[in-house]
Structures are given as C-alpha cells and as structure tokens.
Amino acid sequence: MIRVGGIRVSLDTDFSDLVTLCVKKIRISRERIKTVRLAKKSVDARKKNDVHFIISLDIEAKGEESLLKSLKNAEKYEPVRYKVPVIENAPYRPVIAGFGPAGMFAALVLAMAGAKPIVLERGGDVDSRCRAVEEFQNGGRLDTECNIQFGEGGAGTFSDGKLTTGIKDRRIGWVFERLVEFGAPDEILYLAKPHIGTDKLRGAVKALRERVKALGGEVCFNSRFCGFETENGRLSAVSYIRNGEKHTINTGSLILASGHSARDVFELLYDENIDLSQKSFSVGVRAEHLRKDIDRAMYGDFAGHPALKAADYKLAVHLPNGRTLYTFCMCPGGYVVAASSEEGRLAVNGMSCFARDAENSNSALLVNVDPADYGSDHPLAGMYFQRELEEKAFIAGGRDYHAPAAVLGDFLEGRISRKLGRVKPSYRPAVRFAPPEEYLPDFVCESLRLGIKEMGKKIRGFDDKDTLLTGIESRSSSPVRINRGEDLQSLSLKGLYPCGEGAGYAGGIVSAAVDGMKCAEAVCERMEGQLNSI
Ligand code: FAD
Structure with a gap:
C-alpha cells in the first residue's frame, strides 16, 4: 500500500467516489487502482480567501514501486497492528480503580487478554451520571461521588471528546478503531482533528463496558477504592466501599487510574508513604x-x-x-x-x-x-493550592x-x-x-x-x-505525580500501577487510554512472570 499526502482539494469535493478523486488528483489510471481509502483530512485556512482541504489517500495499486518513484508526496505505508497480550490461567484477577479512558482501556486489554479484571468505579453508570449532572446543572445538589469528574467514562464523558494528542504511540490507531467499533463516528479515523462529542461518547463508553463484561470482566459502580494491603512489600489486597460497607479483594495488581480529581486518593497514598511528587x-x-x-x-x-x-x-x-x-x-x-x-x-x-x-x-x-508558586515542598502542595x-x-x-x-x-x-x-x-x-x-x-x-x-x-x-x-x-492536569519505574509500578510498592492523568502520565482522552493499555500490558507481563516462577 502507498500513502499519498499533501493533496489539495476544494471544500466542494465529493468524497463518496474516492477512485474518481484518485484518478483526477493523482493521475493514476482507474485500472491500476485496487483499493483507495481516505487516510487524513485537514482544513487549510491559513489564507482566508482560499480555504480548502488537504488530504492523504492510502492506495493499493498495481505496480506500487513505480508509482512510488513517479508520484510526489508518496511513501510506502504499512498499517500498524496492535497485538493484545494473552494470559492463560491468570494467577489472580487484576483490579482497576477508575473507569475513565485510562481505566476503560486497561480493562478492555486485560479482558481481551483473558485476565477477567475487576473495575471499581466510585461514580454511577453513564445514565445515572447524566441524571446527577443534570440535577446539579439545574441548581440542585452536587453529588460528590457522581458528577462531571466522577462516574463511568471518567472526566472525558462530559467533554468535547477531542481526540487530538501530542503523543506518538503505535497503540493510538487501535484506540480509535475500538472507539469506532463502539459507536464513535468513523471520520475520527481520518480527520486531522478528530472529535466525538459528549453525545456519541456516552454510547461508546457503555458499549466498551458491555464488551469488558462479555469477556468475563466485572465493572462495579458506586464502589470507591479506599485502601490496600501488602505482604512482603507487595500489594496483596484492595479495599473498596460500596453502600457504606467495606469489601476486600485479594489481588496482586492494582491499576490506579482514579484521575486528577480524586484528591482523597492522593491523601490516602501520602498517608501510606507512596512516592509522590509535586507537578x-x-x-x-x-x-x-x-x-x-x-x-x-x-x-x-x-x-x-x-x-x-x-x-x-x-x-x-x-x-x-x-x-x-x-x-x-x-x-x-x-x-x-x-x-x-x-x-x-x-x-x-x-x-x-x-x-x-x-x-x-x-x-x-x-x-x-x-x-515555586505553591509555597511549600509538601508533595500535595499543588493540590492544596488548587x-x-x-x-x-x-x-x-x-x-x-x-x-x-x-x-x-x-x-x-x-x-x-x-x-x-x-x-x-x-x-x-x-x-x-x-x-x-x-x-x-x-x-x-x-x-x-x-x-x-x-x-x-x-x-x-x-x-x-x-x-x-x-x-x-483549575483542573487542566494533575498537580501531583505518583512516581513509577520503568516497569510502570510504583517506586514504593510492587503491584501498584499508577496510571493515566491523575498519576501524571497522561493529559487528555487518547494519552490516558494509551497509558491504560501500557499498564495492562505490564500487568500481563508480570502475571506471566509469576506463573512461570510457580
Ligand atoms: P479520569 O477520566 O479522570 O477518570 C478517573 C476515574 O476514576 C473517574 O471515573 C472517577 O470517578 C474514578 N475514581 C476516582 N477516584 C476513585 C476511587 N477512589 N475509586 C474508584 N474510582 C475512582 N480531554 C481530551 O482529550 N479531549 C477533550 O475534549 C476533553 N474535554 C474535557 C472536558 C471536560 C469537561 C473535562 C472534565 C475533561 C476533559 N478532557 C478532555 C480531559 C480528559 O477527560 C482527561 O484527560 C481524561 O479523562 C483522563 O483520563 P483518566 O482515565 O486518566 O482519568
């Protein structure tokens, strides 16, 4: 396949017949074209009297090598494929705290890997969350557990759903493909500045949750992570509160993806001597x-x-x-x-x-x-300033x-x-x-x-x-970093995976989702190692 970029087309272009567009714009004969796909589309509005689109096309054609030599802005293109890890006979069920983009994609990868993750989410599901947000916006009570920051889908659910990101990572394409599979508009696959919008994002979040459940995962709403236990310096159990009652799950891994607004979590980690720093x-x-x-x-x-x-x-x-x-x-x-x-x-x-x-x-x-603006060297000083x-x-x-x-x-x-x-x-x-x-x-x-x-x-x-x-x-990003090592585990506790925006390793929906995937892979790798050492 070849990718031809930098193709200038007018705003009135008909994108329903890409073969004809390809013939006209790139001057490849119709007979040579096997498939053609819109790979990128952006608006060029630098000159206000000449606003147009710039597009890239992915083309499978006969004689690609000769096309590569003759066409301007053409390069060989291999789509990046992401391979989900597989774990057989997982030694325990990994726990994820938080079902925002980081937690959702961690859960999806772990569920697809066969690890049957358990997700703890302090807020409600999307539907009950919409009701809580609507009530608050109408002048009613603020639900401190279920609001624009907390609940299924995380902070991004009530957002513009912009999917632009500053990171470069081979997992990004997979995130977009899954979002489309779960109901996001397929234009996000080629627009230079893709966005979903809160209305469509809510549906995608629900569909992702149903997939995690169908694969054997569990998603527990109104369940607030409230502590952990350790054995020989490793995480051995996770506690949560649901309906005022405390429950404990024995596990070897916790992906902590609780976002930057879970200030009680930062305080809990500080009390437990987990390595934190100002940000x-x-x-x-x-x-x-x-x-x-x-x-x-x-x-x-x-x-x-x-x-x-x-x-x-x-x-x-x-x-x-x-x-x-x-x-x-x-x-x-x-x-x-x-x-x-x-x-x-x-x-x-x-x-x-x-x-x-x-x-x-x-x-x-x-x-x-x-x-320097926080006036203290306490690791949580930025949070108190905020x-x-x-x-x-x-x-x-x-x-x-x-x-x-x-x-x-x-x-x-x-x-x-x-x-x-x-x-x-x-x-x-x-x-x-x-x-x-x-x-x-x-x-x-x-x-x-x-x-x-x-x-x-x-x-x-x-x-x-x-x-x-x-x-x-004031909530643009986390004021705290939960420090982790190259194995993505906390510097203070094996088995604890600080993840996503709250931990200081992401900023935005896409980078949080990618970080969730990375933590899920690290959990699988560690479980694999534990299985091999039995
Ligand atoms: P979060 O999304 O914050 O998710 C954390 C989850 O953990 C929450 O669901 C929370 O309820 C849960 N949680 C917290 N504490 C606990 C606990 N103790 N136990 C169990 N669960 C817990 N980014 C973009 O890229 N594009 C946008 O257009 C965009 N618009 C935004 C609009 C709004 C209104 C907001 C608030 C944010 C927006 N963002 C946007 C930022 C984006 O939402 C975040 O970067 C992203 O959601 C971070 O993902 P995360 O999974 O790390 O954390």
Whole structure:
C-alpha cells in the first residue's frame, strides 16, 4: 500500500467516489487502482480567501514501486497492528480503580487478554451520571461521588471528546478503531482533528463496558477504592466501599487510574508513604465568544460553508513576566460546564456535542503554575493550592455553584461587570459577576490581561470587549505525580500501577487510554512472570 499526502482539494469535493478523486488528483489510471481509502483530512485556512482541504489517500495499486518513484508526496505505508497480550490461567484477577479512558482501556486489554479484571468505579453508570449532572446543572445538589469528574467514562464523558494528542504511540490507531467499533463516528479515523462529542461518547463508553463484561470482566459502580494491603512489600489486597460497607479483594495488581480529581486518593497514598511528587499545572478561566465570530475570524468568507465544521483555534503567547498564556481544550459550538466535585469548591470546564452547533465557542485560557508558586515542598502542595483557588471561586460565585464571570472589556479596564455584552453565558445553573482578581492570583490576572491582547492580534476579535470570562478553570492536569519505574509500578510498592492523568502520565482522552493499555500490558507481563516462577 502507498500513502499519498499533501493533496489539495476544494471544500466542494465529493468524497463518496474516492477512485474518481484518485484518478483526477493523482493521475493514476482507474485500472491500476485496487483499493483507495481516505487516510487524513485537514482544513487549510491559513489564507482566508482560499480555504480548502488537504488530504492523504492510502492506495493499493498495481505496480506500487513505480508509482512510488513517479508520484510526489508518496511513501510506502504499512498499517500498524496492535497485538493484545494473552494470559492463560491468570494467577489472580487484576483490579482497576477508575473507569475513565485510562481505566476503560486497561480493562478492555486485560479482558481481551483473558485476565477477567475487576473495575471499581466510585461514580454511577453513564445514565445515572447524566441524571446527577443534570440535577446539579439545574441548581440542585452536587453529588460528590457522581458528577462531571466522577462516574463511568471518567472526566472525558462530559467533554468535547477531542481526540487530538501530542503523543506518538503505535497503540493510538487501535484506540480509535475500538472507539469506532463502539459507536464513535468513523471520520475520527481520518480527520486531522478528530472529535466525538459528549453525545456519541456516552454510547461508546457503555458499549466498551458491555464488551469488558462479555469477556468475563466485572465493572462495579458506586464502589470507591479506599485502601490496600501488602505482604512482603507487595500489594496483596484492595479495599473498596460500596453502600457504606467495606469489601476486600485479594489481588496482586492494582491499576490506579482514579484521575486528577480524586484528591482523597492522593491523601490516602501520602498517608501510606507512596512516592509522590509535586507537578506543574495551569489555572485560568474559560473564554466564551460567539461561534459565528470565531468561524468568521478563522474561515473568512468561507464561514458557514456546509463542508466546514465550527472552527477551532490554538494559541499560546510567552509573556514578559516569564509566564505563558495558552488556550486549552477548545470547544467549538460548545458549553461551559460545572466541573466541581467537592462541596464548597467550584471548577469549570468545556464540552460540546458532535454537531458543535451551540451559540458560543469556548476555550480555557490558562497560565502555567509551578511548584515555586505553591509555597511549600509538601508533595500535595499543588493540590492544596488548587483547592484554595476553587474555594475562592465558590465564594466569588455566591456560594451556590453559580460561576464567577466577567466581561472582558470590564476586566481589561479594571471594572466590575454590571451587564453582559453580545455573549450570553452557557454555564448552568448561572453566572454571577465577579472579577477574576477575587479568585485568581495576581500573576495569573496580569498574564490574562497581557496575553489576551496579544491573542487578539493573532485571531481577529479574540480580545473583543464582549468576550465572557468564566472561572475557575483549575483542573487542566494533575498537580501531583505518583512516581513509577520503568516497569510502570510504583517506586514504593510492587503491584501498584499508577496510571493515566491523575498519576501524571497522561493529559487528555487518547494519552490516558494509551497509558491504560501500557499498564495492562505490564500487568500481563508480570502475571506471566509469576506463573512461570510457580
Ligand atoms: P479520569 O477520566 O479522570 O477518570 C478517573 C476515574 O476514576 C473517574 O471515573 C472517577 O470517578 C474514578 N475514581 C476516582 N477516584 C476513585 C476511587 N477512589 N475509586 C474508584 N474510582 C475512582 N480531554 C481530551 O482529550 N479531549 C477533550 O475534549 C476533553 N474535554 C474535557 C472536558 C471536560 C469537561 C473535562 C472534565 C475533561 C476533559 N478532557 C478532555 C480531559 C480528559 O477527560 C482527561 O484527560 C481524561 O479523562 C483522563 O483520563 P483518566 O482515565 O486518566 O482519568
């Protein structure tokens, strides 16, 4: 098979007949083509008067060697195949704490390997979770065990479902293929910036869970991991609480994939002398613009073309104060959501549906914070710093989970906002006007002021005075790292596999899923070794 890249096609291209497209664009005769597949598709909007697609095609053809010599941008292409490990007569059932992307893909690999994993998930299944989130967003009670952070599918379930990642790993293709198998749109296999949307992601999460169960795995909801036992310096049992009752499972392996919001887990590990260290993360606000303004700024006159989805962007500016302001987790046509998981503490985030057709487009605007900002060398100091900011945001919002918001023009002029501009808040239950100074450190506010103006030079209207800033965005990544060795086990305890974003080894859905797979492989390898030594 050969891959031909860099093919420029218009937005009006008909992708239903790829053979004809191939004949026209690459000038291969129809008779030579055996199969052709769209491998990549991206939007090139660098020139606003010439927005088009750039595509790559995977082609099986007669005489590929001669084509490789004659075609521009052609290379030999071998699809990467991932082989799931196999374990016969597993010496115990491995346990996984957390059913976010890391835990789900760890469970899937272990179940396919024949190891019959047991998953403990503190929150409910997707359906009960949707009800809990809806109740909270309607002004009802915050369920601290089942919310936007906790429950089946993890933090990513109520997300934009962006599948872009900075990592390079042979497992990524397998993750995408499984997601499609479980109901995600197959365009994620070729789009340069794939996304699923919260609506479709929920279905995929359920289907993955059913597959794990069908393969002999167990997924226990409302079951909070609460401790472990050791024997000869190795993990020997895992405890969890369900309906107020404590249960214990004897096992030799725990994949700990509890995410960055399980602060009780970090405290438990600290009390158990597990090796932890401080980690940098970022804090800031969510910026909301009108979707049509962002589309216009990114696509010019092509905005609204039926072949284009809502526009995204990615910006970063390095500031004279030594900080960086950058956009993160951009949600075109999405919503700002209530991402709190603790009483008296408030956090926001962003999500969107597959259609990305909501009124506003939003993105986190984050400033990096480092251990030097935490004011202590305690391994959990970053988490306490994060908590303190979330408490301030809760108070600034009026102590009822309304989010503190400011209109950009007022923030830049140092005024407290009194009325909204053109951008209406999408956050539910509601926002209350309060300046970022009430909950963010001075250096973050200064960075926002300096950086947003710079960003306005890169994207027209980004610094529009009506832009809405809603806080606090504080859960961008983990403030703690659970240190592990090359065998992926904790430096302090054999059998404990710190995994995913909470452990500091992933950032985002795809890298968390890949890390889950790696930990599952490491567990299989160790079980194999244990079997051989019996
Ligand atoms: P998590 O997803 O956090 O999963 C951890 C799981 O562990 C949770 O289900 C939790 O309930 C469970 N748990 C916690 N403590 C315990 C315990 N004691 N016992 C049992 N279970 C426990 N990333 C992207 O790549 N694209 C996006 O578009 C995107 N949008 C996002 C939008 C929102 C609103 C949020 C909150 C996050 C978003 N992210 C996005 C980030 C992404 O969701 C995370 O990077 C990813 O989910 C991390 O995966 P994880 O499995 O490591 O942890």
